[in-house]
Amino acid sequence: MFYRVKVKDHIRVPPSMFNLTKKEAVLENIKTTYENFISKEIGFVVNVIDVGEIKEGVIVPGDGAGFYETEFELLAYKPEMNEIVYGKVRDITDFGAFMDIGGVEGMVHISQSMDDFVSFSKEKVLQGKKSGKSLKVGDRCRARIIAVSYKDLNNPKIGLTMRQEGLGKVDWLQEAPTPAPGDKE
Numbered sequence: 001m002f003y004r005v006k007v008k009d010h011i012r013v014p015p016s017m018f019n020l021t022k023k024e025a026v027l028e029n030i031k032t033t034y035e036n037f038i039s040k041e042i043g044f045v046v047n048v049i050d051v052g053e054i055k056e057g058v059i060v061p062g063d064g065a066g067f068y069e070t071e072f073e074l075l076a077y078k079p080e081m082n083e084i085v086y087g088k089v090r091d092i093t094d095f096g097a098f099m100d101i102g103g104v105e106g107m108v109h110i111s112q113s114m115d116d117f118v119s120f121s122k123e124k125v126l127q128g129k130k131s132g133k134s135l136k137v138g139d140r141c142r143a144r145i146i147a148v149s150y151k152d153l154n155n156p157k158i159g160l161t162m163r164q165e166g167l168g169k170v171d172w173l174q175e176a177p178t179p180a181p182g183d184k185e
Helices: 022-034 170-174
Strands: 002-013 043-054 066-077 084-093 096-100 105-109 118-121 125-128 134-136 140-149 157-161
Touching (some): 002 022, 002 043, 105 140, 140 170
Parallel strands (some): 105 157
Antiparallel strands (some): 002 066, 084 096, 096 105, 125 134, 140 157
């Protein structure tokens, strides 16, 4: 889920940026500090939306930089359990598929890729034995988040499944189900 997050922080502006306006210098340093920032509380920071109030700066002796107490707003993506996400398969390995779900990567374990016995080929394709369905790099998919771990903040893990009804490769979802004998159309 995407959120607008209000933050209050002291932003360091080095002397080399004193030629810029206060707002330009503070905004540039907020972007440097917060874009691509990851935390369990905020999630994945995507962008700086707006800079609000910037209080009077303080210069710290020995540093020479200005520190400005600033309020600003961030756009953040915080993956939530059971959230449905759309993504594109970025890579396939012998243990599953890695999906780009909008600047963040999630992993679909081979056992969660489809409701079938799945095999991996050297051409980086996951193939269903009975269904004949295949999953390859570049395929667009719909998945559900089943695990989120921030144990390593430099490499957070998002686990996905595509085995439930209404999930999987978009092409599979667009195929009309074959009516069972006796079903009315």
